[in-house]
Amino acid sequence: MGIQYILEITGTFAFAISGALAVKDQKHQDWFGASFTAFISSIGGGTLRDILLGSYPLVWISDITIIYAIIAGILVTSVFYKFVLRLRKTMFLFDTFGIALFTIIGTEKALYLGVRPEIAVIMGVFTATMGGVLRDVMTNEIPIIYRKEVYATACFTGACSYLLLNKLGAERNTAFIAASLVIIILRILAVRYHWSVPKFFR
């Protein structure tokens, strides 16, 4: 679990940065608002998953490292934000790694808690995306999952891939990495080639 834990903390850190950056274009963007938004973005998805599954204590309540990873993300954003803003592509990659990781971790945790695969997929997608959705609802933006890019859909596909590989008897680490790659590659290709999910009403 060593590597996975480091990745998880790194993912939380990256999500905190993207959360703090989200107040950039807001009229009101003081330290408290930025910190709050960073906090919500990072832990919102996992928190919602655990509340829905009734899994207590919540991860960030029992492991204080997560709170400090978020604080680090906020401080880094504040001190280096001009630099961070120039790193758009790096940030995009961080975010993409983050949602990939969180999707599979969320799916696994739900499975581990004994729910059906369909529910595990929902929990995986929620873990990765609901932090961003809460952030957007708070800052009066249109929630990220309604915007054009293939975002939640990549997570959905990744979670399904993980379950499929699982069912086909793939070793856990292999399934983890392969399913994460599905999400990462899908998202990168989607942004690169302007893919979008088909419209619901034609």
Add this chain to the structure above:
Amino acid sequence: MGIQYILEITGTFAFAISGALAVKDQKHQDWFGASFTAFISSIGGGTLRDILLGSYPLVWISDITIIYAIIAGILVTSVFYKFVLRLRKTMFLFDTFGIALFTIIGTEKALYLGVRPEIAVIMGVFTATMGGVLRDVMTNEIPIIYRKEVYATACFTGACSYLLLNKLGAERNTAFIAASLVIIILRILAVRYHWSVPKFFR
């Protein structure tokens, strides 16, 4: 419980349709957004009720049929949406049956879990209306309960009627049907004759 269960699944199906239709006028309305909105609309109210009451596992997590009823609602909306849109009146009736049913089910569940009648009324109204409220918050609409029609108020009156009938010793099925009819009739009359709840500030 046979008939009630079928009604519940039908109500979930109807709420999923109205949820998917809610993205119609949004700029961003891909498959994922529509599905997510349908999902939130259908299970949001009951989920909030169960989280507030600490009643686990959540209904849709333990009974996968609910998820499939939602998926069916999404598919039907997508394939037949021109038809569905023409069925405004039918949809209104479906929705009205849905909120009536969900109000009484929510009230009953809360009572069964041992809370006071005042709390049971709140839970009944929440079960019926908070899915729509969450949908509206997500899609940046003014939440349904703030809009003019007698909507939540009908649920409130129905939940109170149920409790009253209960207290007066009415048989459970009688109370269930009578209280549902109170909601249905109140809502239909309200829309028909443009009733509205008195303004709070005169």
Add this chain to the structure above:
Amino acid sequence: MGIQYILEITGTFAFAISGALAVKDQKHQDWFGASFTAFISSIGGGTLRDILLGSYPLVWISDITIIYAIIAGILVTSVFYKFVLRLRKTMFLFDTFGIALFTIIGTEKALYLGVRPEIAVIMGVFTATMGGVLRDVMTNEIPIIYRKEVYATACFTGACSYLLLNKLGAERNTAFIAASLVIIILRILAVRYHWSVPKFFR
């Protein structure tokens, strides 16, 4: 606990008034909307805290007095709203006492449930501010914590003061009152002298 309980009920009552007043400038402001908003404003923060901590039953579900304090707040606002609106300064003081009280109560409850001090601070701030945030999200306002005044920051400072006094061995009531005063004085000075939290992006 006698005095504290009375203060808590008074705080709930005051928050209900400010919640009901929040629909004043909304286009849609019927009785149900005002009552719902009052309800959310008063119990939203404590409810979120208890859900995050997995502490059941929720306070307002086990103690019906809270519901009646909210109803009283709604009725008073409706009957005397012209009077209430003229009492801006009094309302501001009520609200300030309210957030001070709720911050410390929230911090104490979290500590009592065995979480780390960092988490207790978060819970204290959430108890005081998230009701207002939920109210603002519901009524499509920019959430209060993003607005300029030193609001959540005062709660944060107060919660930290409480923990510090606690650690320094101060008697519980002394710590409670001193930390509350920190919040009250900080907020009054902030409004009086137009203090604001430093901008996150300079």
